[in-house]
Amino acid sequence: MSVVPPSRLAKLTKLRCNIFQTVYNPTGIRTGAKYLRARLRGPAMMSYYPPTLNISRVARMYPELELVDEDEEQRLQDIEDRKKRGKGAPKKAKTKEDGRRNQRRK
Amino acid sequence: MGLRPNIRVLRDMKARQGVLDNEVTRRAYLFVARNQNLPPQIRHQAQLQLNTFGRYTRPTTVKNRCYASGRGRGIMSEFGLCRYQFRLKALAGMLNGVKKASW
Numbered sequence: 001m002s003v004v005p006p007s008r009l010a011k012l013t014k015l016r017c018n019i020f021q022t023v024y025n026p027t028g029i030r031t032g033a034k035y036l037r038a039r040l041r042g043p044a045m046m047s048y049y050p051p052t053l054n055i056s057r058v059a060r061m062y063p064e065l066e067l068v069d070e071d072e073e074q075r076l077q078d079i080e081d082r083k084k085r086g087k088g089a090p091k092k093a094k095t096k097e098d099g100r101r102n103q104r105r106k
Numbered sequence: 107m108g109l110r111p112n113i114r115v116l117r118d119m120k121a122r123q124g125v126l127d128n129e130v131t132r133r134a135y136l137f138v139a140r141n142q143n144l145p146p147q148i149r150h151q152a153q154l155q156l157n158t159f160g161r162y163t164r165p166t167t168v169k170n171r172c173y174a175s176g177r178g179r180g181i182m183s184e185f186g187l188c189r190y191q192f193r194l195k196a197l198a199g200m201l202n203g204v205k206k207a208s209w
Contacts, residue, residue: 029143030141030142032137032139032140032141035133035136036133036137040129040130040133041129041165042122042126042127042129043126045165045168048122048173049119049173052111
Protein backbone atom coordinates (compact mmCIF):
# COMPACT_ATOMS: atom_id res chain seq x y z
CA MET A 1 0.00 0.00 0.00
CA SER A 2 1.41 3.37 -0.97
CA VAL A 3 1.12 6.34 1.38
CA VAL A 4 -0.71 9.36 -0.02
CA PRO A 5 1.10 12.63 0.83
CA PRO A 6 -0.95 15.15 2.90
CA SER A 7 -0.58 17.84 0.27
CA ARG A 8 -2.46 15.71 -2.24
CA LEU A 9 -5.16 14.92 0.31
CA ALA A 10 -5.53 18.66 0.91
CA LYS A 11 -5.87 19.23 -2.81
CA LEU A 12 -8.51 16.53 -2.95
CA THR A 13 -10.44 18.19 -0.13
CA LYS A 14 -10.20 21.54 -1.87
CA LEU A 15 -11.53 20.06 -5.08
CA ARG A 16 -14.34 18.37 -3.20
CA CYS A 17 -15.28 21.68 -1.58
CA ASN A 18 -15.29 23.26 -5.03
CA ILE A 19 -17.59 20.62 -6.45
CA PHE A 20 -20.06 20.52 -3.57
CA GLN A 21 -19.89 24.29 -2.99
CA THR A 22 -18.77 24.09 0.62
CA VAL A 23 -16.20 26.32 2.30
CA TYR A 24 -12.64 25.02 2.33
CA ASN A 25 -11.57 25.33 5.96
CA PRO A 26 -8.58 23.03 6.60
CA THR A 27 -7.65 24.51 10.01
CA GLY A 28 -11.20 24.11 11.31
CA ILE A 29 -11.42 27.80 12.23
CA ARG A 30 -14.79 28.90 13.62
CA THR A 31 -16.65 31.05 11.15
CA GLY A 32 -19.96 31.32 12.99
CA ALA A 33 -21.71 30.01 9.90
CA LYS A 34 -23.78 27.60 11.93
CA TYR A 35 -25.71 30.52 13.44
CA LEU A 36 -26.68 31.66 9.97
CA ARG A 37 -27.31 28.18 8.64
CA ALA A 38 -29.65 27.07 11.42
CA ARG A 39 -33.36 27.43 10.85
CA LEU A 40 -35.25 30.13 12.75
CA ARG A 41 -37.06 28.64 15.73
CA GLY A 42 -39.35 31.52 16.61
CA PRO A 43 -42.33 30.74 14.35
CA ALA A 44 -42.49 27.13 15.55
CA MET A 45 -42.24 28.30 19.16
CA MET A 46 -45.15 30.68 18.69
CA SER A 47 -47.44 27.93 17.46
CA TYR A 48 -47.01 25.72 20.54
CA TYR A 49 -50.01 26.90 22.56
CA PRO A 50 -53.36 26.66 20.79
CA PRO A 51 -55.04 30.05 20.31
CA THR A 52 -57.50 30.96 23.04
CA LEU A 53 -60.60 33.11 22.92
CA ASN A 54 -61.90 34.98 25.93
CA ILE A 55 -64.43 37.72 26.38
CA SER A 56 -61.98 40.51 27.15
CA ARG A 57 -60.01 39.73 24.02
CA VAL A 58 -63.09 39.67 21.80
CA ALA A 59 -64.27 42.92 23.38
CA ARG A 60 -60.91 44.53 22.60
CA MET A 61 -60.99 43.25 19.03
CA TYR A 62 -64.54 44.48 18.36
CA PRO A 63 -65.21 47.60 20.43
CA GLU A 64 -68.37 48.33 18.40
CA LEU A 65 -70.12 45.24 19.85
CA GLU A 66 -69.94 46.80 23.36
CA LEU A 67 -69.55 43.44 25.07
CA VAL A 68 -69.52 43.39 28.87
CA ASP A 69 -67.09 41.09 30.67
CA GLU A 70 -69.17 40.16 33.71
CA ASP A 71 -66.30 38.62 35.67
CA GLU A 72 -64.19 41.74 35.22
CA GLU A 73 -67.10 43.99 36.20
CA GLN A 74 -67.66 41.90 39.32
CA ARG A 75 -63.97 42.09 40.22
CA LEU A 76 -63.91 45.88 39.91
CA GLN A 77 -67.12 46.10 41.93
CA ASP A 78 -65.59 43.92 44.67
CA ILE A 79 -62.53 46.15 44.82
CA GLU A 80 -64.74 49.21 45.18
CA ASP A 81 -66.69 47.54 48.00
CA ARG A 82 -63.49 46.58 49.78
CA LYS A 83 -62.18 50.13 49.50
CA LYS A 84 -65.38 51.46 51.05
CA ARG A 85 -64.83 49.18 54.05
CA GLY A 86 -61.25 50.43 54.34
CA LYS A 87 -59.82 47.10 53.21
CA GLY A 88 -58.26 48.30 49.97
CA ALA A 89 -54.66 47.94 48.89
CA PRO A 90 -52.25 50.32 50.67
CA LYS A 91 -51.01 53.41 48.89
CA LYS A 92 -47.80 53.06 46.92
CA ALA A 93 -44.82 54.39 48.90
CA LYS A 94 -43.52 57.64 47.38
CA THR A 95 -39.96 57.17 48.65
CA LYS A 96 -38.03 54.15 49.77
CA GLU A 97 -38.06 55.36 53.38
CA ASP A 98 -41.88 55.17 53.43
CA GLY A 99 -41.81 51.51 52.43
CA ARG A 100 -43.22 48.83 54.67
CA ARG A 101 -39.86 47.24 55.20
CA ASN A 102 -38.45 50.32 56.87
CA GLN A 103 -41.56 50.92 58.94
CA ARG A 104 -41.34 47.50 60.48
CA ARG A 105 -37.72 48.01 61.51
CA LYS A 106 -38.48 51.17 63.52
CA MET B 107 -55.49 26.11 27.38
CA GLY B 108 -57.83 25.64 30.32
CA LEU B 109 -60.05 28.38 31.64
CA ARG B 110 -57.20 30.86 31.95
CA PRO B 111 -53.45 30.50 31.54
CA ASN B 112 -51.47 30.82 34.75
CA ILE B 113 -48.61 33.29 35.20
CA ARG B 114 -45.95 30.78 34.22
CA VAL B 115 -47.69 30.10 30.93
CA LEU B 116 -48.07 33.83 30.32
CA ARG B 117 -44.36 34.31 31.02
CA ASP B 118 -43.58 31.50 28.63
CA MET B 119 -45.74 33.12 25.95
CA LYS B 120 -43.86 36.36 26.52
CA ALA B 121 -40.55 34.53 26.10
CA ARG B 122 -41.77 32.94 22.87
CA GLN B 123 -42.82 36.32 21.50
CA GLY B 124 -39.46 37.82 22.52
CA VAL B 125 -37.54 35.04 20.81
CA LEU B 126 -39.56 35.54 17.64
CA ASP B 127 -39.01 39.30 17.63
CA ASN B 128 -35.26 39.26 18.32
CA GLU B 129 -34.15 36.05 16.68
CA VAL B 130 -32.70 37.53 13.48
CA THR B 131 -30.68 40.28 15.18
CA ARG B 132 -29.45 37.91 17.85
CA ARG B 133 -28.29 35.47 15.19
CA ALA B 134 -26.43 38.25 13.39
CA TYR B 135 -24.61 39.28 16.58
CA LEU B 136 -23.88 35.62 17.35
CA PHE B 137 -22.36 35.21 13.90
CA VAL B 138 -20.06 38.19 14.42
CA ALA B 139 -19.13 37.26 17.97
CA ARG B 140 -18.27 33.65 17.17
CA ASN B 141 -16.47 34.33 13.88
CA GLN B 142 -12.74 33.86 14.42
CA ASN B 143 -11.93 35.50 11.09
CA LEU B 144 -13.05 38.89 12.43
CA PRO B 145 -10.87 41.15 14.59
CA PRO B 146 -11.24 40.50 18.34
CA GLN B 147 -12.42 44.04 19.06
CA ILE B 148 -15.43 43.73 16.77
CA ARG B 149 -16.21 40.30 18.17
CA HIS B 150 -16.07 41.72 21.69
CA GLN B 151 -18.40 44.55 20.73
CA ALA B 152 -20.86 42.04 19.31
CA GLN B 153 -20.68 40.01 22.51
CA LEU B 154 -21.42 43.13 24.55
CA GLN B 155 -24.41 43.81 22.32
CA LEU B 156 -25.60 40.23 22.87
CA ASN B 157 -25.45 40.82 26.61
CA THR B 158 -27.81 43.80 26.32
CA PHE B 159 -30.67 41.61 25.09
CA GLY B 160 -33.29 40.90 27.69
CA ARG B 161 -33.90 37.67 29.45
CA TYR B 162 -36.93 36.71 27.39
CA THR B 163 -35.16 36.88 24.04
CA ARG B 164 -33.07 33.75 24.53
CA PRO B 165 -34.53 30.54 23.14
CA THR B 166 -33.39 28.65 26.24
CA THR B 167 -35.90 30.52 28.43
CA VAL B 168 -38.76 28.94 26.49
CA LYS B 169 -40.17 25.84 28.11
CA ASN B 170 -42.89 23.63 26.75
CA ARG B 171 -45.68 23.61 29.32
CA CYS B 172 -48.92 21.65 29.46
CA TYR B 173 -51.48 23.52 27.40
CA ALA B 174 -54.35 22.25 29.51
CA SER B 175 -53.01 22.81 33.03
CA GLY B 176 -49.86 24.89 32.61
CA ARG B 177 -47.72 22.34 34.42
CA GLY B 178 -44.03 22.44 33.53
CA ARG B 179 -42.99 18.91 34.43
CA GLY B 180 -43.94 15.52 33.07
CA ILE B 181 -44.89 16.86 29.65
CA MET B 182 -45.46 14.39 26.83
CA SER B 183 -44.12 16.34 23.91
CA GLU B 184 -46.18 14.46 21.33
CA PHE B 185 -49.36 15.78 22.92
CA GLY B 186 -48.18 18.92 24.74
CA LEU B 187 -49.92 17.64 27.85
CA CYS B 188 -48.67 16.79 31.32
CA ARG B 189 -48.99 13.19 32.41
CA TYR B 190 -52.21 13.69 34.40
CA GLN B 191 -54.00 15.71 31.72
CA PHE B 192 -52.82 13.13 29.21
CA ARG B 193 -54.41 10.38 31.28
CA LEU B 194 -57.66 12.30 31.70
CA LYS B 195 -57.96 13.12 28.03
CA ALA B 196 -56.89 9.65 26.91
CA LEU B 197 -59.47 7.98 29.13
CA ALA B 198 -62.10 10.36 27.83
CA GLY B 199 -61.20 9.29 24.30
CA MET B 200 -60.05 12.74 23.21
CA LEU B 201 -56.64 11.62 21.95
CA ASN B 202 -56.75 9.74 18.67
CA GLY B 203 -54.98 6.40 18.64
CA VAL B 204 -54.31 6.33 22.38
CA LYS B 205 -55.64 3.32 24.23
CA LYS B 206 -55.18 2.06 27.74
CA ALA B 207 -52.95 -0.99 27.79
CA SER B 208 -54.17 -4.18 29.40
CA TRP B 209 -52.66 -7.66 29.25
